[in-house]
Amino acid sequence: MTADETITREGLAARDVADPLARFRDRFVLPAGLVYLDGNSLGAMPRAAARRVGEVAGREWAEGLIRSWNDAGWIDLAPRIGEKIGRIIGAAPASTMVADSTSVNLFKLLAAALRLRPGRRIILSEEGNFPTDLYIAQGLAALRGDGHELRSVAAADIPAALDENVAVMMLTHVNYHTGAMHDMAALTAQAHARGALALWDLAHSAGAVPLALAAAGADLAVGCGYKFLNGGPGAPAFLHVAPALQAQIRYPITGWLAHAAPFAFEPGFRPAPGIAAAAVGTPPVLSLASLECGVDIALEAPIDQVRAKSLAQTALFMRLVEERCAGHGLAIVTPRDGQRRGSQVSLRHESAWPIMQALIARGVIGDFRAPDVLRFGITPLYLRHAELWDAVEVLRDILATGAWRDPRYEARRAVT
Amino acid sequence: MTADETITREGLAARDVADPLARFRDRFVLPAGLVYLDGNSLGAMPRAAARRVGEVAGREWAEGLIRSWNDAGWIDLAPRIGEKIGRIIGAAPASTMVADSTSVNLFKLLAAALRLRPGRRIILSEEGNFPTDLYIAQGLAALRGDGHELRSVAAADIPAALDENVAVMMLTHVNYHTGAMHDMAALTAQAHARGALALWDLAHSAGAVPLALAAAGADLAVGCGYKFLNGGPGAPAFLHVAPALQAQIRYPITGWLAHAAPFAFEPGFRPAPGIAAAAVGTPPVLSLASLECGVDIALEAPIDQVRAKSLAQTALFMRLVEERCAGHGLAIVTPRDGQRRGSQVSLRHESAWPIMQALIARGVIGDFRAPDVLRFGITPLYLRHAELWDAVEVLRDILATGAWRDPRYEARRAVT
Numbered sequence A, B: 001m002t003a004d005e006t007i008t009r010e011g012l013a014a015r016d017v018a019d020p021l022a023r024f025r026d027r028f029v030l031p032a033g034l035v036y037l038d039g040n041s042l043g044a045m046p047r048a049a050a051r052r053v054g055e056v057a058g059r060e061w062a063e064g065l066i067r068s069w070n071d072a073g074w075i076d077l078a079p080r081i082g083e084k085i086g087r088i089i090g091a092a093p094a095s096t097m098v099a100d101s102t103s104v105n106l107f108k109l110l111a112a113a114l115r116l117r118p119g120r121r122i123i124l125s126e127e128g129n130f131p132t133d134l135y136i137a138q139g140l141a142a143l144r145g146d147g148h149e150l151r152s153v154a155a156a157d158i159p160a161a162l163d164e165n166v167a168v169m170m171l172t173h174v175n176y177h178t179g180a181m182h183d184m185a186a187l188t189a190q191a192h193a194r195g196a197l198a199l200w201d202l203a204h205s206a207g208a209v210p211l212a213l214a215a216a217g218a219d220l221a222v223g224c225g226y227k228f229l230n231g232g233p234g235a236p237a238f239l240h241v242a243p244a245l246q247a248q249i250r251y252p253i254t255g256w257l258a259h260a261a262p263f264a265f266e267p268g269f270r271p272a273p274g275i276a277a278a279a280v281g282t283p284p285v286l287s288l289a290s291l292e293c294g295v296d297i298a299l300e301a302p303i304d305q306v307r308a309k310s311l312a313q314t315a316l317f318m319r320l321v322e323e324r325c326a327g328h329g330l331a332i333v334t335p336r337d338g339q340r341r342g343s344q345v346s347l348r349h350e351s352a353w354p355i356m357q358a359l360i361a362r363g364v365i366g367d368f369r370a371p372d373v374l375r376f377g378i379t380p381l382y383l384r385h386a387e388l389w390d391a392v393e394v395l396r397d398i399l400a401t402g403a404w405r406d407p408r409y410e411a412r413r414a415v416t
Helices: A009-019 A022-028 A047-071 A075-088 A101-115 A130-142 A155-161 A182-195 A274-278 A284-300 A304-322 A354-361 A385-401 B009-018 B048-069 B074-088 B102-116 B132-144 B155-161 B184-192 B274-277 B285-300 B302-326 B352-361 B385-401
Strands: A096-098 A121-124 A147-155 A164-172 A197-201 A220-221 A237-240 A345-347 A368-370 A373-377 B096-098 B120-124 B150-155 B164-173 B197-201 B220-223 B238-241 B344-348 B365-369 B375-378
Touching: A009 A022, A009 A274, A022 A047, A022 A284, A047 A075, A047 A284, A047 B048, A047 B385, A075 A096, A075 A237, A075 A274, A075 A284, A096 A274, A101 A121, A101 A164, A101 A197, A101 A237, A121 A130, A121 A155, A130 A147, A130 A164, A147 A155, A147 A368, A155 A164, A155 A182, A155 A220, A164 A182, A182 A197, A197 B274, A220 B120, A237 A274, A284 B285, A304 A345, A304 A385, A354 A368, A354 A373, A354 A385, B009 B385, B048 B074, B048 B285, B074 B096, B074 B238, B074 B274, B074 B285, B096 B274, B102 B120, B102 B132, B102 B164, B102 B197, B102 B220, B120 B132, B132 B150, B150 B155, B155 B164, B155 B184, B155 B274, B164 B184, B184 B197, B238 B274, B302 B344, B352 B365, B352 B375, B352 B385
Parallel strands: A121 A147, A121 A164, A164 A197, A197 A220, B120 B150, B120 B164, B164 B197, B197 B220
Antiparallel strands: A096 A237, A220 A237, A345 A373, A368 A373, B096 B238, B220 B238, B344 B375, B365 B375
């Protein structure tokens, strides 16, 4: 649609009919009466996941018991799903593995990065990066001692901060708070030009935006299974190590599944060749099986179509907010430039918390991010354009009527 | 039964009828025609687990979506299950947490232990400890540098090896290979007398033998959810930190769920008070929910009854093997002294691999541990005495007929 075309719900419904991704919506369970705009926090459930988890429990575990590690291929799940995610993120073959949580994988790769750049003391990151990235770096720097430290600078200052003391530049590709997206190739090249490694957190990117880790020359990456990959609550995470680094890298956590011959039960650790050495312990099979269902859908969906629809939907949402919610103190935080934006829209409002609670109470599920942001994730695989119209109508009504000024929306909950 | 009483299958079946734990068998799914003696590797599936996992996927995830972190209490699962496991292992309240894998938890606690004993350089362990314990210690020592090292000695030499350079004594309570059990209280006291911390791996103990971590003065512990706790394949693991250490301990992996206010998204890490700081990242909810079902059964079963039946069944199995399989080259590895034995029987045989494959082909599921051990786990919650008779009959027949000398039993598989 052009900027001067009038938007109507009917027009949007017609776009949904013509949507080349429309067929994917039915691959997910979406409760009636909800507009789900939190797939960037927890993706919706693929129908296949419920079936698959039932089969893993009721047949593979219950009937197959220990034999299922071989007979049902449990032992292959983590590397196989890793390989599939590798294709989603544009990584070289045999460079991506599923293991642990994003936080643990960050620790593994950051610790390895410091060892690959001995003498350099700085982990360079961005102010406002997702806290676990900063915390993990702080914890590692404290563990290492020897003057290692995390240095966080504003996004614009990253290139200038890349000096000969930076061991690794650790950035989140799409910012969880603002939805702003970095230029991975450009920043990676700048890091390399100063001798630093580039570690990318793809938590808000994998499955949402086109990624080309190999082409960008990214050294290391981690990412999350339960956001745009729709892997299920707390799904295992992934990590990537560029092939050129695999022969030299030394992981800090050397668990038995990373051994060259785990079932030889040798007393001394010998790393498995390649990316297999990035594993640690026995992975949670039920959660892995669920993750694979989400990953399989992401592999099937043409990422260019996903991206085109994501850009159209984020632009639509911003325009509707501007047109229909003007004068209520909302500010759009997410970049207007599509090339600089991931797949979410963040709105700032001084009463963001109760407004989001009021939205949720009316079936529009986004989330709140401290201190003052309303966050709306756009998942093109299952989100309709007309739903964005409906969501903004609810937002408009809540703002116009002041319905959010209700004491019950003030109470904070554990997880937001 | 006394040593001179003749054992008959009928007599054993009568014992099964009188077994006070008999009612627990029906809480698990056990395939017809199998004798399952590998619950020390992967416990059988509680019937409740299949239901619960279906509910978490089909209702809490699919319908509740992100709201289930609060509304379905996902955020409380790991600490709640940890608290339950704490009761199973005889730990103080608020000292046990579910998180990550056993290997990752070992890393976290070993790294913390070295920081609690600065200046001491040795991680003391036992030759023949489970390899991941040794590998994790080796990896950590290499990461730390500064002369830190793993020193592994024979079990009998541990007390003498406890010198003023030992930071932490890391032992597995019940050995995975032999089934031999350490005296936790005595060794912990000896470690403390030399100023060392005691870290216990309870992988083959939790749910299988009475544990009293608080009474034993154990400082640190880790353990596994998928063995005698029947939590499901790759179920999340647990870790324990004695209350007296919780104010000083510094974990190396400081993820966002360990923050005092994870949803404040502060830029600097501040650890949560108490055991909550032992968390790292978002836990795998499907696998956690399954784990809780196994843990709940373990909490219900009186551990003294479990232990009495375990000792009777391990003794029975050894006696039947001696009486009925004599002359075929089997040697019993597991201690005869009940006080020194966990809940498994290990038999040595130079052809252990093909013999175990022949057993499995005939429905007797144990496992092989390199280089030459047949391992049989005893899970009193679902194992009948008469099944042990049947298992030994199959073993006797395989040995007497030489049925294991079949080429198809020679081929090794990925996981054994």
